[in-house]
Amino acid sequence: MSETKNIMKLVEKEIMSTHTISHLDVLESESIHIMREVAAECKNPALLFSGGKDSIVMLRLAEKAFRPAKFPFPLVHIDTEHNFPEVITCRDKLAADLGERLIVRSLEDSIKRGTVVIKDESKPRNPYQSVTLLETIAEFGFDACMGGARRDEEKARAKERIFSFRDEFGQWDPKNQRPELWDIYNTRVHPGENIRVFPISNWTEMDIWEYIGREKLHIPEIYFAHERELIRRGNSVIPVSHLVQPKPGEKVEVLLVRFRTVGDMTCTAPVESTARTVDEIIKETSTTRITERGATRMDDQTSDASMELRKKEGYF
Amino acid sequence: MSNTTQLLRFITAGSVDDGKSTLIGRLLHDSKSIFEDQFSAISITSERRGMAAVDLSLLTDGLQAEREQGITIDVAYRYFATPKRKFIIGDTPGHEQYTRNMVTAASTANLVVILVDARKGVLVQTRRHTYLASLVGIPHIVLAVNKMDMVDYSEARYSEICAEYLAFAAQLGLTDITCIPLSALVGDMIVDRGANMDWYQGTTLMNLLENIVIDYDVNTTDFRYPVQWVCRPQTEEYHDFRGFMGRIEAGAIAVGDEITVLPSGRTSKVKEIVTYDGKLQRAYAPQSVTLTLEDEIDISRGDMFVSSNALPKVAKEFAAMLCWLSETPLDKNRKYLVKHTTRTAKCLFSNIDYRVDVNTLEQHSTATLNMNDIARVAMKVQQPLVFDSYTTDRATGSFIVIDEATNNTVAAGMIA
Numbered sequence: 001m002s003e004t005k006n007i008m009k010l011v012e013k014e015i016m017s018t019h020t021i022s023h024l025d026v027l028e029s030e031s032i033h034i035m036r037e038v039a040a041e042c043k044n045p046a047l048l049f050s051g052g053k054d055s056i057v058m059l060r061l062a063e064k065a066f067r068p069a070k071f072p073f074p075l076v077h078i079d080t081e082h083n084f085p086e087v088i089t090c091r092d093k094l095a096a097d098l099g100e101r102l103i104v105r106s107l108e109d110s111i112k113r114g115t116v117v118i119k120d121e122s123k124p125r126n127p128y129q130s131v132t133l134l135e136t137i138a139e140f141g142f143d144a145c146m147g148g149a150r151r152d153e154e155k156a157r158a159k160e161r162i163f164s165f166r167d168e169f170g171q172w173d174p175k176n177q178r179p180e181l182w183d184i185y186n187t188r189v190h191p192g193e194n195i196r197v198f199p200i201s202n203w204t205e206m207d208i209w210e211y212i213g214r215e216k217l218h219i220p221e222i223y224f225a226h227e228r229e230l231i232r233r234g235n236s237v238i239p240v241s242h243l244v245q246p247k248p249g250e251k252v253e254v255l256l257v258r259f260r261t262v263g264d265m266t267c268t269a270p271v272e273s274t275a276r277t278v279d280e281i282i283k284e285t286s287t288t289r290i291t292e293r294g295a296t297r298m299d300d301q302t303s304d305a306s307m308e309l310r311k312k313e314g315y316f
Numbered sequence: 317m318s319n320t321t322q323l324l325r326f327i328t329a330g331s332v333d334d335g336k337s338t339l340i341g342r343l344l345h346d347s348k349s350i351f352e353d354q355f356s357a358i359s360i361t362s363e364r365r366g367m368a369a370v371d372l373s374l375l376t377d378g379l380q381a382e383r384e385q386g387i388t389i390d391v392a393y394r395y396f397a398t399p400k401r402k403f404i405i406g407d408t409p410g411h412e413q414y415t416r417n418m419v420t421a422a423s424t425a426n427l428v429v430i431l432v433d434a435r436k437g438v439l440v441q442t443r444r445h446t447y448l449a450s451l452v453g454i455p456h457i458v459l460a461v462n463k464m465d466m467v468d469y470s471e472a473r474y475s476e477i478c479a480e481y482l483a484f485a486a487q488l489g490l491t492d493i494t495c496i497p498l499s500a501l502v503g504d505m506i507v508d509r510g511a512n513m514d515w516y517q518g519t520t521l522m523n524l525l526e527n528i529v530i531d532y533d534v535n536t537t538d539f540r541y542p543v544q545w546v547c548r549p550q551t552e553e554y555h556d557f558r559g560f561m562g563r564i565e566a567g568a569i570a571v572g573d574e575i576t577v578l579p580s581g582r583t584s585k586v587k588e589i590v591t592y593d594g595k596l597q598r599a600y601a602p603q604s605v606t607l608t609l610e611d612e613i614d615i616s617r618g619d620m621f622v623s624s625n626a627l628p629k630v631a632k633e634f635a636a637m638l639c640w641l642s643e644t645p646l647d648k649n650r651k652y653l654v655k656h657t658t659r660t661a662k663c664l665f666s667n668i669d670y671r672v673d674v675n676t677l678e679q680h681s682t683a684t685l686n687m688n689d690i691a692r693v694a695m696k697v698q699q700p701l702v703f704d705s706y707t708t709d710r711a712t713g714s715f716i717v718i719d720e721a722t723n724n725t726v727a728a729g730m731i732a
Contacts, residue, residue: 021600023323023402032604033563036544040617040658064592065604068557069549152395159392179416179641181423181728184655184716188723202404204395 024211027203032065033183034162034199035146039065039072041187042144042195048133049075049102051083051091052262053219054148054200057208059094060215061199074101076145078133080125081108082243082264090220105136122243124267134170143189146197152204162201168192205260206285213278223281225258225273236269321397322530327406327421329449330431331441335462338371339431339500340394340407346507347522349396391417400526415688416641418445419728422452423714426530429458429521434467434497438480444674446481450488451637451690451730453710456528457485457493460521464513465499471515487677496521538626539567539575540601540704540712542657543619547606559590559606560615562658565711567623569607570598575621577613578702579630584611618659620702620712628704628712635669635732637706638685638693642719642726646685652726656701656715663717667694685727692732706730 038045047062049055062071075095079088095102107125110116110132118128137145151158161180166172178186189195200208212219229240231250237257238244243266246252257270258281275281328336343349355370362371394405406421422428428449432442449457459481467473478495485493496505497516504510507522519527547559569575573586589596590606599605607621622628640646646665654663669692670679685691706713717727 021602023321026323026602029563029602029604033544036561036604037658040545065561066547067592068551068554068559068590069547151393155392158394178725179420179716179728180725181420181716182710182714183424184657184714186655186716186718186723186725188718190723202393202395204397204402206397207402 024207024214027200027207028061028064028211030183030202031061031199034185034197035062035065037185037187038144038146038197038199041185044140044142045073045144045146045197046076046103046140046142047071047073048145048147049077049091049095050148050262051077051087051094051220052148053208053212053223054150056090056094056217056219057200057203057211057215058146058148059098060211060217063098071098071100073146074103076103076105076136076140076142078129078136079104079106080129080264081106082125082266084220084222084259084262084265084268086220086222087262090218094218103136103140105132105139107132110135122266124264126264126267130170137170137194142194144187144195144197146199148200149198150203150205150208151198151201160198160201162198163187164196164198165189166194166196170194172196206282209278209282209285213282220262222259222262222270225256225276225280227254228257228270229253230255230257230270238267238269239265241265321400321402323402323404324427324525324528324530325404325406325425326427326429326525327408327418327425327454328429328431329408329418329422329445330462331433331436331439334431334433335500336407336431339429339460339462339498339506340405342500342503342506343405343522344394344396346503347396347398391421398522398526403525415444415448416639418448419452419639419641422449422454423728425452425454427456427458427525427528428454429460431460431462432477432481434461434463434470434473434477437477438484440675442481443484446485446490447488447672447674447677447690448639450490451639453706453730455492457490458521458524459493459495461495461497462500464497464504465502469497469504469512471497471513474516494519494524496524537567538628538704538709539569539573539621539623540565540628540709541569541575541607541621542659542702542712543615543617543621544658545617546615557608558612559608560621561604561606562621563604564599564601565657566601566709568598568600569621571596574624575609576624576627577615578620578622578628579700580613580619582611582613583624584609584613586610618657620657622702628702628709630700630702632698632700633666633694633696634701634703635692635694636715636729637732638691638717638730639728640685640687640689640691640726641728642724643687644719644722644726645687646727648684651720653718653720654695654697654701654715654729655718656703657712659699659701660718661701662698664696665693666696669693693729695729703731705732 107128111118116128116131149157159174161177163185165178187195229252230237231240231246231252240252255272256274258273258275259270261268273284275284330336359370392407396403406425408418408421430445432438461474461477474497497513498505504512505520509520541562541564543560543562545561547561549557569586571586571589574583576583586607587610588608589599648665651662651664653660668682671682671689671691672679704712713731715729716725719726
């Protein structure tokens with residue numbers, strides 16, 4: 001009898017030792033654990049959802065965390081109205097397919113209220129997004145907002161906690177962050193304060209693409225190679241849109257491109273690419289020599305500390 | 317097989333100017349993980365500052381405040397991959413006042429690279445970091461003797477430092493230590509061996525990082541499953557569904573296995589292991605799953621499912637090693653909150669047994685604890701906690717202490 005037991009134990013050990021868990025499985029489980037902590041400990045959380053690839057991954061992770069039940073939080077989008085139409089279409093379709101509640105608040109509302117004053121329509125609206133976000137947080141009384149930011153994206157992000165505490169002005173104080181140990185998260189806030197939570201902090205651009213491939217996620221078509229009208233300005237190319245028209249002397253070129261990030265149309269540049277499938281994008285991503293934001297976000301290049309300053313002001 | 321690429325989390329620790337940032341920059345650069353736009357940005361800055369060569373340490377300088385002061389303020393996380401592995405680096409500052417950040421980064425690491433400057437040898441900070449690594453239970457330690465180029469690549473100097481370090485580490489009971497001589501500045505023994513240290517036959521740093529066995533720091537035999545969230549969809553299809561959501565912190569579970577629910581002590585059997593991707597017959601740490609049980613038992617967040625043949629402790633009083641993280645000292649007259657697994661309870665510190673001098677490892681009696689102090693304490697909690705000793709299981713043996721007045725995380729604890 002005890003012999004059988006010993007053999008069983010050996011077999012057990014064998015099973016355990018041959019069981020290897022991939023990096024994507026580890027990352028996925030960590031993200032699910034974070035989302036469940038938010039649901040369990042925060043009174044009124046929300047998931048910031050833009051229709052971009054990172055937030056689409058966030059939705060799948062939320063499904064994995066909470067199905068067969070509904071999400072215990074609404075989806076929230078702060079619309080700059082400078083978004084690519086393909087992304088907005090995808091945003092609405094995904095929310096509808098999932099049957100989850102989507103709250104959209106527009107920068108235009110802040111402009112009407114007079115809390116945002118736009119000087120130049122053709123300039124990026126990202127800096128103003130924080131205002132509408134903070135107004136939306138106040139309107140619904142959210143105490144936690146989950147976002148799809150990753151630490152590999154940008155220097156200031158690399159220093160951020162997974163549960164990132166914000167004061168009542170929505171501000172981030174990088175010198176005074178709560179220590180974050182193991183995966184025991186301190187979710188406590190006083191009324192009026194809130195927490196930004198980044199469940200995919202530890203994912204890289206490559207992990208995101210591998211996961212999109214593995215999970216067969218539907219993403220906006222503009223992530224794949226397509227022909228597009230562009231204008232060259234400085235070191236960058238800008239997509240022609242109703243917001244950006246060629247100035248006198250500027251030539252419109254048609255190039256085969258894809259977007260690595262999809263943000264404000266006036267400052268998100270595509271990269272030249274022939275990748276028409278997720279596998280081809282993964283191949284390109286593994287050989288690219290330029291960072292995601294370096295290639296595509298002109299607003300981050302204005303100064304070495306652009307993101308740090310925006311985050312201090314309440315940007316997520 | 318990119319699907320089975322493994323993940324290694326490691327941290328770097330050392331004193332100010334030991335060259336941590338340069339080492340990380342070198343790892344990223346030599347493994348071709350630096351992008352052109354990042355490299356051109358730091359090239360321009362290096363030139364503007366009048367440096368002869370590109371300063372790789374600029375790659376890890378994140379914030380404006382740090383660039384102004386030329387220091388590293390906080391833990392920064394870096395990501396890179398080789399064809400063999402994905403890596404997450406926690407870059408921790410060497411300043412004494414920021415020890416809490418080292419503990420933070422160490423708490424999730426599988427390996428620590430402790431840097432010493434070959435000219436200076438083992439310093440107070442080296443001892444402190446090694447002690448913290450042992451306290452937080454990092455499985456593997458690498459002693460990187462850096463700046464070998466500054467001591468003419470002297471084997472004698474290297475051996476002297478290793479001997480001193482290994483003697484200190486032995487006092488802590490540490491055995492898994494690899495010493496490597498290197499020059500982060502020149503690039504010797506990081507990814508490439510270089511031509512300057514033929515006398516060294518051991519591994520390069522990258523070779524070690526790529527091949528060291530990753531144990532997920534989990535106890536693989538005793539099932540531990542803190543309930544995070546109770547799923548009750550209350551839809552027509554799932555009318556009676558009651559799923560207990562959580563992450564397997566240790567061990568494995570199969571359909572039909574008997575479990576005990578603690579602290580109540582009730583037992584039941586696993587009916588289903590539910591995931592978004594379908595039902596499973598068996599699940600392992602660190603998977604996040606949903607379990608349903610054969611019996612209707614009153615279960616809520618904070619309870620723990622465990623294997624009935626390997627029970628953890630359930631108690632309201634226990635001893636722990638504590639690292640005080642807050643600028644406000646411990647007040648023994650006050651009640652705090654303890655968050656342990658998925659349970660949060662009021663607690664108080666009934667005694668401070670001793671404080672550890674991290675330089676000499678001597679024990680001193682003390683009435684309070686200040687920031688960066690490490691001490692053995694006796695604690696009382698309002699509700700029973702379900703726990704293992706930290707050395708048995710990092711997940712069920714660790715906790716944080718929260719000050720209810722400020723909501724700050726003021727201490728990190730490891731149950732003895």
